Amino acid sequence: MAEVVLRQLSKHFGDVRAVDNVSMRIPEGEFLVLLGPSGCGKSTILRMISGLEDATSGEIAIGGELVNFKDPTERNLAMVFQNYALYPHMTVFKNVAFPLETAKRKASDVKEAVEKAAATLEIGELLDRLPEQLSGGQRQRVALARAIVREPRVFLMDEPLSNLDAQLRQQTRLELMALHERLGITTIYVTHDQVEAMTMGRRIAVMQGGKVQQIGPPVEVYQTPATTFVATFMGAPPMNLIDGEIRSTNDTFQFVRQEYSLDIEPLTMGIDPSVLEQAVGPSRLGVRPEHFSLGPPDAVSGIPGIVEFLEPVGSDLFVTVDIGENQVQVRMPPEAQVRQGEAVRVTFDLHRSHVFSTDERNLRLIQPA
Amino acid sequence: MTASETRAADEDLDEPRFEYDQGTFEAEARRQRISRNIRKVGAYTTLSVFVVIAVGPAVYLISPAFRDSVSLFSYPPEWLPSEPTIENYRFLFRHTEYLRWAVNTLIYATGVTLVALVTNTLAAYAFATMKFPGHRTLFFLVLATMMIPVAAVLAPTYLTVRMIGGWPIIGNFIDLDTYGGLILPSAVSPLGVFMMRQFIETLPSGLYEAARLDGASEWRILRKIVLPLLKPALVVLGIFVFMLTWASYLWPLVAATNNDHRVLTVGIQSLNGQFVTNWGVMAAAALLTIIPVTIVFLFFQKWFVQASMAGALKQ
Numbered sequence: 001m002a003e004v005v006l007r008q009l010s011k012h013f014g015d016v017r018a019v020d021n022v023s024m025r026i027p028e029g030e031f032l033v034l035l036g037p038s039g040c041g042k043s044t045i046l047r048m049i050s051g052l053e054d055a056t057s058g059e060i061a062i063g064g065e066l067v068n069f070k071d072p073t074e075r076n077l078a079m080v081f082q083n084y085a086l087y088p089h090m091t092v093f094k095n096v097a098f099p100l101e102t103a104k105r106k107a108s109d110v111k112e113a114v115e116k117a118a119a120t121l122e123i124g125e126l127l128d129r130l131p132e133q134l135s136g137g138q139r140q141r142v143a144l145a146r147a148i149v150r151e152p153r154v155f156l157m158d159e160p161l162s163n164l165d166a167q168l169r170q171q172t173r174l175e176l177m178a179l180h181e182r183l184g185i186t187t188i189y190v191t192h193d194q195v196e197a198m199t200m201g202r203r204i205a206v207m208q209g210g211k212v213q214q215i216g217p218p219v220e221v222y223q224t225p226a227t228t229f230v231a232t233f234m235g236a237p238p239m240n241l242i243d244g245e246i247r248s249t250n251d252t253f254q255f256v257r258q259e260y261s262l263d264i265e266p267l268t269m270g271i272d273p274s275v276l277e278q279a280v281g282p283s284r285l286g287v288r289p290e291h292f293s294l295g296p297p298d299a300v301s302g303i304p305g306i307v308e309f310l311e312p313v314g315s316d317l318f319v320t321v322d323i324g325e326n327q328v329q330v331r332m333p334p335e336a337q338v339r340q341g342e343a344v345r346v347t348f349d350l351h352r353s354h355v356f357s358t359d360e361r362n363l364r365l366i367q368p369a
Numbered sequence: 370m371t372a373s374e375t376r377a378a379d380e381d382l383d384e385p386r387f388e389y390d391q392g393t394f395e396a397e398a399r400r401q402r403i404s405r406n407i408r409k410v411g412a413y414t415t416l417s418v419f420v421v422i423a424v425g426p427a428v429y430l431i432s433p434a435f436r437d438s439v440s441l442f443s444y445p446p447e448w449l450p451s452e453p454t455i456e457n458y459r460f461l462f463r464h465t466e467y468l469r470w471a472v473n474t475l476i477y478a479t480g481v482t483l484v485a486l487v488t489n490t491l492a493a494y495a496f497a498t499m500k501f502p503g504h505r506t507l508f509f510l511v512l513a514t515m516m517i518p519v520a521a522v523l524a525p526t527y528l529t530v531r532m533i534g535g536w537p538i539i540g541n542f543i544d545l546d547t548y549g550g551l552i553l554p555s556a557v558s559p560l561g562v563f564m565m566r567q568f569i570e571t572l573p574s575g576l577y578e579a580a581r582l583d584g585a586s587e588w589r590i591l592r593k594i595v596l597p598l599l600k601p602a603l604v605v606l607g608i609f610v611f612m613l614t615w616a617s618y619l620w621p622l623v624a625a626t627n628n629d630h631r632v633l634t635v636g637i638q639s640l641n642g643q644f645v646t647n648w649g650v651m652a653a654a655a656l657l658t659i660i661p662v663t664i665v666f667l668f669f670q671k672w673f674v675q676a677s678m679a680g681a682l683k684q
Contacts, residue, residue: 073584102585
């Protein structure tokens with residue numbers, strides 16, 4: 001177990017900045033998720049921590065010690081790969097024992113440690129099998145057993161669940177969390193799946209273009225996204241962005257979009273008017289699908305639009321409404337009576353919306369309720 | 370929609386709606402069967418032609434190998450021996466150094482195979498997994514040597530081996546008319562390096578990375594992970610090199626001139642007299658010579674197929 005610190009870490013492949021000046025502190029025992037689309041640099045960070053890839057610049061410290069110039073072997077980390085990387089010609093026992101045998105441990109110690117790891121992951125009865133005789137879920141457990149058997153300081157996991165089917169993925173997710181709870185080993189987990197990130201991470205680092213966009217507890221990242229990228233990457237369907245402008249006339253403020261205008265009352269909403277003054281100009285309003293509601297076309301408030309698609313998913317009904325330049329998705333109860341082509345008005349709760357500047361930053365005008 | 374509505378809509382599916390006769394199905398099946406058979410006949414005819422071209426000369430050896438030289442030139446020609454004889458073999462073992470040549474060939478081919486497996490695998494592993502400066506250029510140079518015909522480097526190789534032969538100690542092992550001098554120049558083949566590199570590259574890179582994180586050194590990765598997985602490839606390369614070496618002629622011809630180191634191909638050629646050639650004995654010697662390699666091949670045939678399939682299958 002150890003703390004992992006990254007300071008101004010960068011990795012360039014030619015002209016491409018795969019990782020661009022990333023700094024973060026991962027305290028001992030934490031479960032941190034690196035989340036982002038493919039090519040955002042999350043796997044590269046993991047590979048640099050492991051030592052499989054050299055950093056172009058910046059520091060990697062594990063347990064208060066600089067490891068940049070140490071071989072992967074000397075860093076005492078364990079990594080779980082997306083395709084498990086089990087040794088196909090070795091039995092499960094041999095696979096799990098490999099790191100210990102490499103370290104020239106006594107045969108009796110090896111046996112004991114392998115059996116303990118196998119018991120933890122409930123693969124005791126598979127020890128004589130070859131990887132090809134195992135199911136995907138079992139292979140995953142073997143890979144985990146091989147990782148925990150030598151009690152590493154840090155666990156690195158590179159999309160370990162993405163080769164499993166949906167049901168098994170959910171089950172394994174819970175097991176991984178239980179395992180982390182029990183062992184308390186610092187874990188850095190890479191995924192592009194925001195559900196995995198939300199449910200597993202104590203903190204999430206959302207990455208894009210080699211940079212960390214936001215780092216924080218899942219709920220915080222979901223509720224107060226720092227940028228429009230985070231807002232649209234977290235949540236399914238994503239947060240809706242509505243283009244418009246904040247105007248001020250005689251001490252009153254409005255969010256204006258085409259013929260629609262919404263009054264913003266700083267005092268009743270607890271917004272500092274001087275802050276709002278600075279936000280005057282073009283901006284984007286961000287609203288989650290669950291914070292919208294639909295009203296009749298003759299309602300006094302709301303943005304007018306036309307229902308374009310209906311997506312019933314069983315527990316909810318997602319309604320896509322065309323409001324001119326933008327489309328928005330509205331989450332409705334499954335029994336809602338909405339018809340395609342129908343004219344509606346989309347209303348929302350300003351208290352739970354976000355105002356983003358034109359350079360995509362969240363202006364944090366409104367504190368989440 | 371209620372349950373009865375569903376049924377009403379589907380009633381349409383219970384009865385055929387188009388006009389045809391049940392016999393049409395059978396006629397269509399027959400037509401397809403015939404066209405499939407015609408294609409098969411075509412394929413087998415083509416293959417048979419190639420088999421005759423490939424195997425014909427070897428089969429043609431069998432008859433003269435069991436006849437005396439006189440009956441070989443009888444007219445009308447006899448395709449099968451009327452009085453089969455093993456006289457040719459007796460002559461081969463009594464009056465030539467056939468056994469000596471066979472032992473030499475076995476030592477030569479086995480030696481080349483073993484050395485080639487080691488050098489080719491090591492070079493291929495380095496080319497496949499290590500990104501040292503200039504690895505591309507170096508690999509290109511290795512491959513480029515494939516384009517140089519053996520005959521073109523015969524003289525330089527000969528001179529080099531003769532020069533090494535003049536050195537102290539090492540010259541006792543590597544010289545003209547030594548096994549070392551015979552084996553070493555044949556044992557490094559760019560083709561082998563290329564082949565093994567291709568095999569190693571089919572292994573998922575995650576395996577090395579996992580092993581590296583598990584604390585394994587390059588040697589341990591090679592020994593414990595790569596070599597066991599390369600077994601089929603090693604067998605194939607081994608057989609390949611063994612058969613090529615067994616039948617090679619040019620280098621042994623110049624490198625081993627005395628009977629103590631002469632190999633079968635050169636030995637058989639030496640049976641060719643200046644004025645008279647005993648074709649029966651030649652045929653017998655050639656037939657005997659191809660038997661061991663045929664056995665080796667048949668024995669490892671399963672591995673050959675397995676290795677050629679490697680990489681074609683999903684991991």
